[in-house]
Amino acid sequence: MGSCGFSIIVKRREVVAAVLPMQEHWLPMSNLDLLLPPIDFGVFFCYKNEQNISPENMVIVIKKALAETLVSFYPFAGEIVQNRLGEPELLCNNRGVDFVHASSDIELKDVDLQHPDISIHGKFVPFKKQGVLSIQVTEVKCGGLLIACTFDHRVADAYSANMFLTAWAEIAQAKGATHTAPSFRRSMLNPRRPSTYDASIDDLYVLISSLPPPKELKTSDDRPVTRIYYVEAKEIARLQSMASYHGVKRTKLESFSAFLWKTIAKGSHNEVKKINLGIVVDGRKGLKGRVEDNLVSMQNYFGNVLSIPYAEGSVCDLKEMALEGVAEMVHACIEGANKEDHFLGLIDWVELHRPQPALAKICGKNSDDEEAIVVSSGLRFPASAMNFGWGMPDFGSYHFPWCVQTGYVMPMPSLSGEGDWIVYMHIMKKHLDIVESEASHVFRPLNPSYLKMDKGC
Missing domain, CATH: 3.30.559.10 (Chloramphenicol acetyltransferase-like domain)
Structure with missing residues (x-):
């Protein structure tokens, strides 16, 4: 799969928001969300496009389904801001998802998937600059496609991202509402009154301020x-x-x-x-x-x-x-x-x-x-x-x-x-x-x- 000497050309940058308007509101982070530092994780999928569908038409389907999926998964269309205590909170304002449509001069079979730090990172999987989710769809030389997402881990774990990805694909196929509808009921993870915990937690978690320099x-x-x-x-x-x-x-x-x-x-x-x-x-x-x-x-x-x-x-x-x-x-x-x-x-x-x-x-x-x-x-x-x-x-x-x-x-x-x-x-x-x-x-x-x-x- 060898060569990493390929170029990525951005054809279009835009912001995809939920297709339906929503009332702006705050969604607090749960205590378990607060244990995540500001780090991102990505996923990517490679398609050979054996049906020879026009890449432009494929991107249209992807974007349209994304706008519909964000109606249910609206936190991904929001942004994170700090509250007066310096803690992150999620502003659900339908800011939208940064969406990049790109092309590359490499064939899918030549992408060195074994070494993703060289071939994938920052090329096909985008860096997230703003918002909660960034998506890049890249056409490759042979007519195939790479779809990649970068998620803010403070908002979602892999389970939550999987719910979104599955719903997105189902909506693209117009399958109807067979996917899992997300629940944002933070009260499910409320602390107890009075709060109490086993001493073993002190062995597993630590305040960042107490850590020595790396x-x-x-x-x-x-x-x-x-x-x-x-x-x-x-x-x-x-x-x-x-x-x-x-x-x-x-x-x-x-x-x-x-x-x-x-x-x-x-x-x-x-x-x-x-x-x-x-x-x-x-x-x-x-x-x-x-x-x-x-x-x-x-x-x-x-x-x-x-x-x-x-x-x-x-x-x-x-x-x-x-x-x-x-x-x-x-x-x-x-x-x-x-x-x-x-x-x-x-x-x-x-x-x-x-x-x-x-x-x-x-x-x-x-x-x-x-x-x-x-x-x-x-x-x-x-x-x-x-x-x-x-x-x-x-x-x-x-x-x-x-x-x-x-x-x-x-x-x-x-x-x-x-x-x-x-x-x-x-x-x-x-x-x-x-x-x-x-x-x-x-x-x-x-x-x-x-x-x-x-x-x-």
């Missing part, structure tokens, strides 16, 4: 790099089998995370004493919802409902431990946070520390003798649902090169239909070197033949 990169090996791999279904099944024992079956995500953790520890040098592993936990299943003492489902809730518990691991112990033992540590880490009491306590913890900003401690750790990675499940990634009327995308991925030194890894389903995974990695170069030297049989480089893009587009 440590300087010692060598180029400490700089973060981004790669995308694929993992075959048979390897995922093998890891799951190795991580399970005595009738206790670990999940695929637990098994994968344990393997990655152990692999990085195995190749780490002596100066690193600890490798810590964080797991992003979605609290929607655990939280029953509380509105005027009536139980309300969290399934449709729009916003952030995340926690990042982490487990500390001695490099020596991780090297010697069997994979099933490492997987047990991963399982315990997830189970400790995958409960209603944990999320209610986290909401109360934020309330007791407002307006001081805070974040997950694993994202702020920077001791000289310890390193960290975070694994987030992208297994709900809706790539197969992103049919705007000209077929499923040929490839799709999240894109999240966050600015902290903690590594970030996100597996998501491949469109191969055979149970394979696509794995997005944004980790230190030395960790990437370990992965490629110790586990190349698991993490396979993307190539045109695997993506079935080696012919035609």
